[in-house]
Amino acid sequence: MATNHDHGHGHDHHEEHEQLKVLGFWIFVVTDCVLFGTLFATYAVMMNSFAGGPTGQELFQLPGVIASTFILLTSSFTSGLAVLAMNKGNVKQLIAWLAVTGLLGLSFVVLEVTEFMHLMSEGATMATSGYWSAFYTLVGTHGLHVTLGLFWMTALMMQLKRRGISAVTRRKITNFSLYWHFLDVVWIFLFTVVYLMGVM
Amino acid sequence: MAQHQNHGGHHSHGSMKEYVIGFILSIVLTIIPLVLVMNPILSKTATVISILVMAVLQFVIQLVFFMHIREGEKPRYNVQTLILGLVIVFTIVAGSLWIMLFNKY
């Protein structure tokens, strides 16, 4: 069995193949859009289903949410800087920016967990009413995506350390940054529809 | 490095300038709705519409400046998928509201 390096074609095939995976990942992200769209639709239909329980307006604490919003926005920006570092071929800088992105993401998750704990202590749980079921599911699904992203990012940093920038790691970072930007976009709508419209 | 230049043609790259512009615009588009909601100067409907418009604008800005949607090889299957996906998302949200809210009132 020959190895990849024996052939002039080896590299082209590889590069083409990696490009293919970026398109596939993009399509996956679009399907994830539909997933969030369905959750948004559910939330919108349940918007006033408080069933006599607490409302969002009573319980939301905007300062924490605003902080989360800017943290996630900044992390989206820093993940872009990581891609720039990659394009310059600078592994160290790339890993550093990923680490910054990861820390911001982590603080976002911590803030969200704190918020959920606060809400639950105020008597708004999944089982309280249709509204809160929809709220936790929509916001929680986003939080879960961010958490998974953190693990993914960790795996990528380890691989970059070991293997440097290659066609494969380049594709992985490209996909990851796409995913991360996408999560920020979802959050923009969450922030607007759930929190801003919730406190109005 | 050499590798990078070889394939520069079909990578979406972006530049520092692009990312900074995108970042600043995003911040602005986050602050405006915040102000609108904190200090209600518009009617409720007008506020809702304008903050939704800001959200959509910010989405477009991130698409252009962060995700480099304008670059990439043709045909732009990614853009086509995205547009169709957004049509479906719109259908799901608007359709659900249209169908379901009748029962509520």
Add this chain to the structure above:
Amino acid sequence: MWENIKDFASTFFVTGDPLIYGADVSIVLTIIAILFVLTKYKKWGWLWREWLTTVDHKRIGIMYLIASLLMLFRGGVDALLMRVQLAFPNVEFLHSDHYNAIFTTHGTIMILFMAMPMMFALFNMVVPLQLGARDVAYPFLNALSFWLFMLGAMLFNLSFVIGGSPDAGWLSYPPLSQNEFSPGPGQNFYIWGIQISGIGSLATGINFIVTILKMRAPGMKLSKMPLFSWSVLSSCIMIIFAFPILTVTLALLFLDRFAGAHFFTMDGGGNPMMYLNLIWMWGHPEVYIVVVPAFGIFSEIVATFSRKKIFGYKSMVWAMMIIAVVSFFTWAHHFFTMGTSASVIAFFAISTMIVGIPTGVKVFNWLFTMYRGRISFKQPMLWTIAFIPCFVIGGATGVMLAVAPADYQYHNSYFLVAHFHQVLIGGVVFGYLAGIYYWWPKLFGFKLDEKLGKWGFWFWNIGFYVCFMPQYALGFMGMTRRYYTYGWDRGWADLNLVSTVGAFMMGIGFIFQVWQIAYSIKHGERDTTGDPWNGRTLEWSIPSPAPFYNFAVVPQVKELDDWWETKEAKANGTYKEQPAKLEPIHMPKNSGIPFIMSNFWFLVGFGFTFGWVWMAVIGFIGVFACMWARSFQYDTDYYVPVEEVRRTEASLGRVV
């Protein structure tokens, strides 16, 4: 201690029904037999290397095919049990709750675990070959899709002997499917079985879209792509947008049951109608997902067996792409009677009628292709010709149902049952069977016996009309679906008996087909040319069965129906032999991760089904570990050296 175990076993295993004990015994015997054969003939390594870890699309297609035929058998037995129960008034063959479980599993299995995998079987068997590609875009993901489907299907089927079957209808409408009315694990089996296989379906959708858009042989512009591949593209577009909706809907139902959420409950601000709204946003595209590939199959077969280019290629493509989009705008016609504003009903009635138009266009295209063609009535063509009138009637009754005011009369009656069976059997099943007969030689190297096949064909066809035509009338006579029994005074007895006879005729047809396969393995006509039907598209240019790398040399495509044109040119003497240069072939390596990861998903599903969170957690950790391990694998493919390609081709009788 002993008491505890007995207590547990009596709720864990389904007891008290002779049918189920029979199933228990046969399952145990089958498992023992399989284990015995594998061990005796030392086939464990073979099983692992050649099948469980394979990423070859042809083998994955074969596994999908076997699984779907087994599921067709199970769903068919369910159908026959129901027909026995309804054959006469006041029959006491099945209890009402048993009957409920059977119509539920019949519907779910036939759509999700029979039609879907049979469709994926055809995707896998045909698309890469038709495009001139070596494999799909993501072979690893393809294997993962299969195993997710398989383990999801197994989880669902397990409910028959462990814990109890779901019995809230094939779409599990709340409030019936909520804890209050379906307290047992059956409903959880339903949710997780579908959820797990649904993830696989979504991945397949993405996989084939990229394959079709990016892996076509050089020269094959989209405008020269065979129609079956177009139909797969259309179907996959619907898959990627519809399946996330299903995932969310089932997840929300699960949260209602598991975490006390109030999405679809009667209290706490929940709304059961929201479930209908969501599930049909997936459900309506779903029926187009399964039927559009059948349209693609018919297009290939009609052209091949009429020896003509397909009539109206462009309009076919447009029709399929329009269906892919418009099918997302018709979902509310499944619940016209729920009560919503007149404008909603008007919109969805009209959109439903509009979606019928492109289908009508296609029927005319097929007819015009046959017009003045030299038609040969081989098995694939027989099924195609049988499909056309059947589907036209099914479509016409569909338009009747779309007339919203009239729908208040037909809704949930046997008229509806007859309608959707007519489009699903007449369209999907006939289509897939036609496709299987057509491409069988390519996969296995021999044809399926014509004579036995014709027996099967006629039993299926006559049986179909005998079974379902009476049901239209029964619908008008007031029989609603899901009745488990009825009295003599209703006047439904004669027609129900006729319908049951028809169902058994279809069952006999299926037996003929099984016999046909078994017979043909030994005695079927061998395909030595690779082109048994005088085909038109690229898959017929390579040997049967296809070598594992498909094409020794990637073909250069110039025309639509390129292989046909090549043959014509050769016959005219205008064909210019191009010097073929063999190159090392880039192939993916096998991997055990898809199989292992899917088993962990099974653990997740099984754990949640019984509320054993610890087991689900173990499952999730396993899934996560598999993904982590895969992420760190870099050595995932290899090159087949030229010498090996030359040797393989020579052994298949081809000189390159």
